[in-house]
Amino acid sequence: MPVTVRVRAERASGEKRVAASPESVKKLVTAGAAVEIEAGAGEASLISDAAYRAAGAAIVPPGTAVASGVLLHVRPLTVDDVEALPSGAITVGMLDPFQNAAGVEAARDRGVTTFALDLLPRISRAQSMDVLSSQALLAGYRLVTLAADAFGRMFGMTMTAAGTLAPARVLVLGAGVAGLQAIATAKRLGGIVSANDVRAASADEVRSVGGTFIDLDLGTADAAGGYAKELAEDRARRQQELLAPHIAASDIVITTAAVPGRAAPRLVTAAMIAGMKPGSVLVDLAAETGGNIEGSVAGERRRVAVEGGAVTLIGARDIQSDLAPDASKLYAMNCANFTALLLKEGETVLDFDDELVAGSAITHDGRIVSERVAAALAPSTMVEESA
Template sequence: MASRVVIRAERAPGEKRVAATPESVRKLRGSGLEVRVETGAGRHAGIPDASYLAAGADVEARSALTAGDVFVHVRPLSVEEVRALPGGVLTVGTADPFQHPDVVKASAVTGVTAFALDLLPRISRAQSMDVLSSQALIAGYRCALIAADAFERMFPMTMTAAGTLAPARVLVLGAGVAGLQAIATAKRLGGVVSAYDVRSSSAEEVRSVGGTFLTLDLESADAGGGYARELGEERSQRQRELLTPHVEAADIIITTAAVPGRAAPRLITSAMMTGMRAGSVVVDLAAESGGNVEASVPGERVPFAVDGGTVTVIGIRDVHSELAVDASKLLAMNVANFVAVLTVNGSIDPDFSDELVSGSCLTRGGAIVHPRLADLLAEEVSS
């Protein structure tokens, strides 16, 4: 008997993405799986129920939607949602487990086998399932457009008979997928773009998309696998001191820095911003995870007082939902590609000797099995 994959409409306020598209349904059906989609699940992403039906899915009202073998989701589930799932079900989606340990504990107690796509090992086989990269690409692009919309000047240098308009000076902090996309988009808009990342290995990538890499007098913090390691407080303070003149010189700043499993690093303090020019714009992509910018508030535009006026500080929230059609298209295929790895002849049968499977598994058999998370929670108990 074929295993069933269930896709519900997302419950989080403001979330417009969906974990399946007609294309991903065809992918799942091609693996021999049954697919059930909640009525209206794709409406905010421009996907009518008829399109799911044409792709081979069953579409059911929420009241009639029975639990399947695999439950896929976009946002991390809540404790209440996990407790409502039957024991033995598999969940696949983003989990942000270090920020939601109670959900992980509830998954273990309920007997759910939970997979976190945001913990996939960074290996070549995982590229088609890399939800962090696909969604970061969307976010970086959108951040540059948000900055341009809030900036009360043009981006490109323009020469006219009436005079010359100087180009916008853009500073991007963090050169992962989101940062690189922000650099490329700001460059296409005509800005003069510079960027900094604690990983010196990112310098060539910054240059490849048209940015100038800032070299500070600091040791690189490469942690391998494309990640950065967390900086100590002394070094973080030195980094802020060296960044201050670049912050003051920028018309637009976009921050995208993150450390997996930790709160976002504080890159810009309020004191650093006092020397910025009135009319400048700061966009903090990391606002929801603690904030790279001290003055940012998730989902709000905050006026920060400087000489002559204010700087607009924008704390990003639900940015992917602003481009829900494309964000859903990429995310849904990430999900379908991972579920295909769990599938053998139409049945869900995870091979835990596969590093993709074991490396992304949070809970199994009533226990928390991800080593990093298990160690962290054990430390919390002992302290």
Template sequence: MRVGIARERLEGERRVAATPETVRQLIGLGLEVVVEQGAGEASGHSDASYAEAGAQPAVDLDLASIDVLAHVRPLDPVTVGRLRRGAITVGLASPASELATVRALAEAGVTAFALELVPRISRAQSMDALTSQALIAGYRCVLEAAMRLPRLFPLSMTAAGTIPPARVLVLGAGVAGLQAIATAKRLGARVSANDVRAASADEVRSMGGTFVSLDLDAADASGGYARELGADRAELQRRLLAPHVAEADVLITTAAIPGRRAPRLVTTDMVTAMRPGSVVVDLAAESGGNVEGAIPGADVRVPVHGGAVTLVGMKDAASSMPSDASRLYAKNVANLIELMTVDGELLPDFDDEVVAGAALTHAGMVRHEPTAEALAEASGPRAVYMPPPASAPPETSATSAQPPASGTEGGA
């Protein structure tokens, strides 16, 4: 079977779905690998390095001749239309926001595996792209803040006087938030954090941070995520967070609920209570923003008494560090493909909970029920998902109740 590695065409996307290392892994499974010219250039992998690893070069990837397409960003309906019926795709799909593509995949008879849907179980950790990319994004957030803050992060004691450490507050202690805590600590900042999930306090402390307790009930959801808060509870949370936000030199927000708009944790009034020169970095800006007024890919100067606060809306955070982001992402892709490969053929076993959980479409159906329901709501009776009868064999059953994910992993 032929695995195609596409060159990403979305502006700003610099990652690639395979590296020379994972090309060797795939070839070792008995698969042929075709890499589109320039696919790895932005992440530091030359066409020659892929050829040395055993990949076949292609000036333009002929999608009709590919059995498996590995990609980073969600496909578009036009690209789906170029795939042959029965083809397999592996990559990020953002099903909640890309319903037109999901419908196109189902109608084209494509078996699509969405890395966002990989179950959050120990056996699937090596295939969990949300976690691997959140690790990169959390690190990047701290660097963005440090470059904009007009003071040092660490405590410095000099003959000319003592410089106190910067105070960093992280909201959301998922993978991205924990990485932000660890990075800020390594830079010498005094770090505190908050998350509504029950386990988050111990996780924050394990990274060297101080947990900010708001004396609110925990709000855990399935898959290690936080559940969406009601309006009254969310307002109370903001009021309790306000004094902690005002005291911070740097505020980093990483909270996301898969498949839904990012929760609003910080209002403009809360930002304007911060000191002049403070920096706010919103990792969830692309999915609606944790901070009021955040614009993806832009810095916004929020006027405060005596100056301004810089509000940074992150965009393509993982892609901004394409070498290591691609290293991890490509391994996620290759490990999922390896799980499904038998004697050089991709033969998805839908009795396997990882395979079944990651399956978005197969055999003309949308197998991920929440996405199918969203399609039905958006499109009326033309929905392509149909629950199997109770007597159906496992391979035709609906899969994972895990919610669709399209943003950065983290706790609310």
């Protein structure tokens, strides 16, 4: 019997994405899997049950019990999600293990093997499976369109017989995939775009997409895997001081900074917002993880009083779901490409000698097998090695 790969309709409120597309179903079927998709799972991403059937999937009623096999998901699994799985099941998706201790421990206790694609080693082989990059790409674009909608003015310079309209001045803080896409999008709309990031490679990356890099002369702060690491308190405070005049001069501020496994770094304080021009806009991608901007709340758009008027502060939430058809298409293929690593002639074979398999495994055989996650959740507990 071929292994069953189940794709569920997401349970989280506001989540419109789905972990399968017709193209990803075809890939999984070719790899020897039997694919089952909950009825209606793709509706919010404009994928019909008929399209899934045509690609080779079976449609099952919502809530149908998952047999042993592989479950693909978008949002991190809750305790209830895990407890509905049989022992020996395998899950593939975003797990956010550092912020989802209860879900990780439930999977360990249930004997469920979990793979967190948000912890996938960032090596060249992983590019087709990199959910963080594929989803950040869409997030960066959406941040700019949110800002443009709230700005109430044109982005690009326009010269007419009646006068000249100045271009929007856009500042992007954090130049990872989301930040670089935000820079490129704002530039295409005609904005004058500058950016800052603490990673060594960021200056060249910002310039490559048309932005002006702001060098604060703070040195670099690179962590493994191309991420930034958290700044010491004195450097973080100095960073805020040096950014303040750039923020005051900007019409739009977009923040995308993140540190894996930690709350988002605070880049913009209330005092800095108070120095901005009336009508300015701030958009915080990190609102769901503590916020780069003081006062931002995930899912809220509010007015903040400044001298002479107010600015608009937007806390992003479910931002990829705003572009669900595209987000699902990319995410689904990320999942299918990774799941194909686990399949050999239609059966699951977990090769922990493979860097991608071992690096993304969180729980297996009743243990937390990721040293990073085990150390973060239980620092005093001896970590057992992966099977």
